[in-house]
Amino acid sequence: MKNQRLCVIFSILFGLIGSALTAAANNRNGYSSMSSSRSASTASSSQANQPRFLSRGHTYRAVVGDTLVLPCEVENIGPLVLLWRRGINVLTASNIMVTRDERIRLIGGYNLEITDLEPQDAGDYVCQISDKVNRDQVHTVEILVPPTIRAVPTSGQVQARKGGAITLECKASGNPVPSIYWTKKSGSGKSSARIGDGTILTLEKLERQQAGVYQCTADNNVGEPVTVDMRLDVLYPPEIQVEKSWIHTGEGYEAVLQCIVFADPVATVSWYQNSFLLQPTDRKITNYRGNRHDLTIRHIQPEDFGNYSCVADNSLGRSRKYMELSGRPGPAEFYSPKWGRSSDKYNLTWKIDSYPPLEEVRLLYRRVLMNDSFQQPGQWHNLILTPEHRPTTEPKTHIMSYTLKNLHPGGYYEAIVQAKNRYGWNEVGDIFQFIVANGSSDHFPEGAEVVASSKSRSKASSSLYFIDSSIVYLMIVLNVINLLSSRKVSNGNRN
16 A cells, blocks of 8 residues: 555656646746647647657666666657656656665666666666656666575585495575586596586495595586585595515615505504514604504514514504515516527526525426417426525625526426525515527517616526517417427328
8 A cells, every 4th residue: 555655646746747847848938828829839849749768678687796777768858757667666757866775876868877786686677758658668687696605514524434325415596597516626636527417416335535525516607607615524444555565674674664544534553563562662663644654673683574564443443454574585576588589498587685695596497388279387397596696785686597498499488486595485476487489480579679688697698678468479379370280290291
């Protein structure tokens, strides 16, 4: 009822203002209200010069905070009053500002300017001529709002157990309605590829590697996209990795045992020697940096050799990893090429790490008999070698060579090397496989590369090179084919 009354009052008010303005204009021009002939002439002139809009209604899209100008250009307005209204609210009447909003004013005549646009400024704005027809022009204003975003919960911190599921959620607003997508930040802080869309990201069967910072991004092409970070903590019992389960050292030297511990909550780490809790001393020092835990043993003594373990505990469980600190030699590492130079002999070269001098080296080799359907290894040949004397001032690495003779041309062989020092024999290393050159071929395979050289015990030089494994397999197949062909020819000759 109040709104209807206001409309009636404003209509009466503007009618009175219009009448007063018309009467004043007639008096200034010397018109007589009693002259019927002049009244008829004025009516005829008014019909010929009716007010009309020169501008047109339009839909305007503007970003919140900007300034917008709504045009209203009228021709032949005469004594009539021009109104700006929004719904039932009158903003201006002629040049009079009716609204109390300081952001709104008239510029360049009757154009309506709105500064510092707000979301609530959206809607229809009407420019109206206050005559009997009440002609009007309508502008529609749409306010574009850049996106805003927030995490749920607002702390941005969530936790879940390993193997369980978690739901990450963020909410965004803006006009138009923003689109939302998810990424995960890498260790460098950069975001990876998109991993999900929508307000909710669900992760199932969680692994510890899925812990980290997830980023929710909202974008509606108004301004720049906005993001919010959410940290996911995956709770799990300790997991331990060791870089070396066997550590070679010698008396008087220093050794470092290392465990890499992953756990959430953070685990406490203890060190054990032969199942006894290790107490740090001046010689045995424990420290950690991040998830790397080290046990440093200085000036190694005989009683320091043995089994060690690191044990990690948190509220969700316990984990243990074992390592051996030993003075025995390290495993043999071969430097020889896969493909031999000669058709009946082959030079093997290897290195062995040992702090004390080597006392004995054992070389075992055998031929692997192959055909198109199976392979059958032959008997091992066992050779006992006496290492050359090495001064204690030289590095711990022992390099040895030995030439195997009376081998089968094109034969496929494998070898093992073991070594012994005063602490015992080393563990058996990987089997080394090689191929003896075929008697019909006196050139090296393509791709062979000379990378090093070493001397055998007979002081004969031997070049070391490596070839691609695919070539090796190809040569094996060719040797098998040649072997089968020679057998067929031999059988044919017998017949």
